[in-house]
Amino acid sequence: MNDIERKIESLLNRLQSKGAKDIIIKRTLTEQLIIRYSNNKISIPIINNTWEITLKIGYKNRYLVTSLGDAQFNVDDYADYLIRTVSKMPEDSNYAPIKKSENFIDKLPVDTSVIEYEEKAMDIIENVINESVNKKVKETAGIFTIKIDKIRLLNSLGIDLDDERETVSINHRCLNDASITGQWSSFSRNIKDLNVKPVIEKSTLFLEKNLPVKKIQPGKYDVILSPMIFAQLMERVAMSASAFSVESGLSFLSEKINEKVACEKLSIYDDPNTTRSPGYSRFDDEGIRTYRKDIIEKGILKTYLHNLTTAKKFNTESTGNAGLIVPIPWSIFINEGDMKEEEILKELGNGLLIVNSWYLRYQNYRKGDFSTVLRDGVIEIEKGEEKSYLVGARLSDNFLNIMNAIETLTNLNYPIKWWEVEIPTFAPYALIRNLNITTSE
Amino acid sequence: MEEIINKVLDYALKEGAKFAEARYQDLRYNEYVFINGEIRNINTGLIKGIGIRVLIDGSFGFASTNILTQEELIKTCNNAIKIARTTKRRGRNINIERHRGYHDTCIVKPKISHNEKDFDEVIKDFKELDSDVFNLEQRIKTRLFNVYTHNEYKLYMNTEGSKIEHQMPYTLIYRILTAIDPQKTTVQRAKGVGGKKGWEIIEDENFKEDMERDAKVLGKILDEAKELKEKGQFDVIIDSEIAGLSSHEACGHPFELDRIMGREAAQGGLSYAKIEMLGKEKIGSDQLTIIDDPLIEKSSGYYVYDDEGVPARKKYLIKNGYVNEFLTNREYANYISAKSNGSARSAFYFNEPLIRMSNTYIDKGDYSVEEIIESVKKGIYLKSYMEWNIDDIRWNQKYVGLECYFIENGRIKEMVTNVPLEMTTGFYFKNITAVGKDLKFHTGTCGKGDPMQGVPVWFGSPTIKVSGVIIR
Known part of the structure; x- marks a missing residue:
């Protein structure tokens, strides 16, 4: 054990000796390799190594959450500062003591360093760029990331847990000019499982087809949302189920537990225990065991996501989703449907296939009114055939409306994680009727 | 710190860098979250570390660490150099526009420093602000305040001989008001005030008056707007x-x-x-x-x-x-x-x-x-x-x-x-x-x-x- 680890233990003891209770200390060592590329060349490679502790301490029914990114800290001075600070907090009527939990042993170790992946990562990027250019794409841009978090979590009830979490992700965009683009992303829990084949195929698909380009006409359309945009929307749904969003007036799922919020075809669950996802985690930031849970089951909202504090406020139990402040899902899964991907265009008939979107903004969080700008392929479909590449479209609708209008889901989920989808999300294609599309004059 | 950074920059030059720079940051922040006047959380923190960027063989390499020993910083510099060199054959053959070295210290002193108010005072102030707005328009059922303050010191040094320090406070107060009339509809308004200032920002930016105006407008929208x-x-x-x-x-x-x-x-x-x-x-x-x-x-x-x-x-x-x-x-x-x-x-x-x-x-x-x-x-x-x-x-x-x-x-x-x-x-x-x-x-x-x-x-x-x- 090195000096820094000993200091963390000393800090825990020192805080206890000063009267603090319900102490949680999470130490995270993060190594990250980021390679950004554009114009078919590497723009910059980045290696970050950081050390951080986050703490939650209770003191006379008060508590404080804090983080420290200074490994050279002095234990006595820092403990004094924390006690001085927490004692100035008001008493919290929802003060939630920590809970004793087991010491878990089933971790998936990561036994290397990101710097060892450097050549391999460059090879992957080179391959993705070259394969795209071979498909007559003019320009590519993207980002490849490997992140390894080594976590130790201690609490004042004697828990001392450790975990190693690895995330590998790629986001790849192809451009023939500023308006004719394609994009796809993927992720895995380690570099050998990263499948870039769909990333190349899907991001180049409509550039290769060279469809005629047209400006979209505003109106109501039947649409197919690809996993890229569907994952983005479903991540927003899962975050709206965070009890913090509900409490803050920022959720369209407020006061809807056990109510129908979507059509029967839609089930969304949070699964931290699937080893194929980088969201794999055995315990949350409060040391509570994580478990799979349905957020929406066959259209019915089953639960909000809780940590100990929100659970106390909502008079329920933690769902193992801490976030010391904001409960968050670990990995979001959409239940697949039964339609094959190659059949869904025929099922749509006439309408739009929408690949991606960005810049989602709410007009009203509580009601779920929003719009998002569509990009990377809005394809006009006529009698199940791809007709033209449409530009200038915006989806301007409402979350509850969209969830209720889902007609069909395909039978294969894609792993999606990029700029607009932070939580690892597994999503299929979705056929949705009668959505509102607008455009600018 | 300055001495260690100089050694790291010299090391980069010796290893063949055409240009190298180091940015040291020490940022101490407090973030307060209030829901309906009750403090929901105070998150305090310290972000402290160094980022090193080198230009070598026509490629940039960037690496950072927050373990601030000379040994670790040399290792970080080596990481930046190594990945820049690996990038060479796939890179952009970058050249940069050069400058002379600058020496300067830029300090903003707040009128009311963040340290002048204890947590309990801040909590009391925002509880009052919340109560004012609720009393004005009681249909504003949810009031969310996110109050963020930080004090930041930055030291920039590069191989052109620059040594530039910035020391500045920053305050950002963001609010979301949700007005609900069960017979009519729900309306929301989000707005922030911010600046490289201390607590004087509340007065300078008319935070209270502006929020009260918004509260009245939300009520008016519920009652009159079509x-x-x-x-x-x-x-x-x-x-x-x-x-x-x-x-x-x-x-x-x-x-x-x-x-x-x-x-x-x-x-x-x-x-x-x-x-x-x-x-x-x-x-x-x-x-x-x-x-x-x-x-x-x-x-x-x-x-x-x-x-x-x-x-x-x-x-x-x-x-x-x-x-x-x-x-x-x-x-x-x-x-x-x-x-x-x-x-x-x-x-x-x-x-x-x-x-x-x-x-x-x-x-x-x-x-x-x-x-x-x-x-x-x-x-x-x-x-x-x-x-x-x-x-x-x-x-x-x-x-x-x-x-x-x-x-x-x-x-x-x-x-x-x-x-x-x-x-x-x-x-x-x-x-x-x-x-x-x-x-x-x-x-x-x-x-x-x-x-x-x-x-x-x-x-x-x-x-x-x-x-x-x-x-x-």
């Missing part, structure tokens, strides 16, 4: 808040030269602007001038040298409708044989510096607000918004007016809401037919890059008139 029935072509008067945001979204972002040249294509996208437009192309009316100025003291976007050690200056991005200047950094200025105009910023020590805005605004014109209103025969006045977005070439944009009024024969008539202003940048800029004298600024956090970097900015504008807008 959806716009008549659709068609209107003259639209746009208040400072929306027009200011549009200067950021439709001019500032697309005038970032890295975006124009494709570096952000996978994330924030590209730009309608092209290098060949510089100094030649007219994209707005004569009345449209848009400026980016980092030297507005105590503003959210205030800095004196950028994060590549280049002196900051005011830039006229659009001048009387013409494309006049793009935002640049050392690498991208070099591509167009220009001098960097000091627009490189990074949010944290572990982020690479990118081309960013600071304080972007539409310059003031000659009209009073009354004159603008009187000039409109049939129109709509958009005072505030909730929803907005823009496509990734910054051409197709939308702002949905929350507090809006119908205007007839130069007079303000009934209140309307949810007015969607959806227009292209080309149409918008060319149809600005009046610009007011009432320049005001607003605060925001601008996002760019991957990993996402949020940096504080102001955006501003006077009241403006856009003629002939189609509203559906």
Whole structure:
């Protein structure tokens, strides 16, 4: 054990000796390799190594959450500062003591360093760029990331847990000019499982087809949302189920537990225990065991996501989703449907296939009114055939409306994680009727 | 720290770097979250570390650490050198625009420092503010305040001999008010105030009065506002808040030269602007001038040298409708044989510096607000918004007016809401037919890059008139 680890233990003891209770200390060592590329060349490679502790301490029914990114800290001075600070907090009527939990042993170790992946990562990027250019794409841009978090979590009830979490992700965009683009992303829990084949195929698909380009006409359309945009929307749904969003007036799922919020075809669950996802985690930031849970089951909202504090406020139990402040899902899964991907265009008939979107903004969080700008392929479909590449479209609708209008889901989920989808999300294609599309004059 | 950094920079040069820089950051923050007047959480923290960027064999390499020993920093520098060298054959053969070394210390002293108020005082103040707003309009069932303060020290050093220190406070107070009338509807309003200031920001920016005004307006929207029935072509008067945001979204972002040249294509996208437009192309009316100025003291976007050690200056991005200047950094200025105009910023020590805005605004014109209103025969006045977005070439944009009024024969008539202003940048800029004298600024956090970097900015504008807008 090195000096820094000993200091963390000393800090825990020192805080206890000063009267603090319900102490949680999470130490995270993060190594990250980021390679950004554009114009078919590497723009910059980045290696970050950081050390951080986050703490939650209770003191006379008060508590404080804090983080420290200074490994050279002095234990006595820092403990004094924390006690001085927490004692100035008001008493919290929802003060939630920590809970004793087991010491878990089933971790998936990561036994290397990101710097060892450097050549391999460059090879992957080179391959993705070259394969795209071979498909007559003019320009590519993207980002490849490997992140390894080594976590130790201690609490004042004697828990001392450790975990190693690895995330590998790629986001790849192809451009023939500023308006004719394609994009796809993927992720895995380690570099050998990263499948870039769909990333190349899907991001180049409509550039290769060279469809005629047209400006979209505003109106109501039947649409197919690809996993890229569907994952983005479903991540927003899962975050709206965070009890913090509900409490803050920022959720369209407020006061809807056990109510129908979507059509029967839609089930969304949070699964931290699937080893194929980088969201794999055995315990949350409060040391509570994580478990799979349905957020929406066959259209019915089953639960909000809780940590100990929100659970106390909502008079329920933690769902193992801490976030010391904001409960968050670990990995979001959409239940697949039964339609094959190659059949869904025929099922749509006439309408739009929408690949991606960005810049989602709410007009009203509580009601779920929003719009998002569509990009990377809005394809006009006529009698199940791809007709033209449409530009200038915006989806301007409402979350509850969209969830209720889902007609069909395909039978294969894609792993999606990029700029607009932070939580690892597994999503299929979705056929949705009668959505509102607008455009600018 | 200075001594260790010098050793690291010398080491980089010995290893063959053409240029190297180190950015040390010590940022101490407090974040308070209030829901309905009750403190929900205080999150305090310290972010402290060094980012090292080297240019070697025509490639950049960037590495960071927060273990601040000489041994660890040399290891970090080695990481930057190693990955830059690995990049060589797949890289861009980068050259950068060079400067002399600068030595400077830039300090902003707050009038009321964050340390002058204990947590309990801050909690008491915001509890009172919450109570005031609830007493004014009791249908505002949910009030969320997010209060963020930090004090930041930055030390920048490079192999050109620069040593630049910035020490500044920053305060951002963001609020979301949700008014619910079960018989009618729900309306929300989000707004922030921010600047490189201490607690004096509450008085300076009229936080209380502004919030109380919003509370009354939310009540009025619930009671009086109607959806716009008549659709068609209107003259639209746009208040400072929306027009200011549009200067950021439709001019500032697309005038970032890295975006124009494709570096952000996978994330924030590209730009309608092209290098060949510089100094030649007219994209707005004569009345449209848009400026980016980092030297507005105590503003959210205030800095004196950028994060590549280049002196900051005011830039006229659009001048009387013409494309006049793009935002640049050392690498991208070099591509167009220009001098960097000091627009490189990074949010944290572990982020690479990118081309960013600071304080972007539409310059003031000659009209009073009354004159603008009187000039409109049939129109709509958009005072505030909730929803907005823009496509990734910054051409197709939308702002949905929350507090809006119908205007007839130069007079303000009934209140309307949810007015969607959806227009292209080309149409918008060319149809600005009046610009007011009432320049005001607003605060925001601008996002760019991957990993996402949020940096504080102001955006501003006077009241403006856009003629002939189609509203559906």
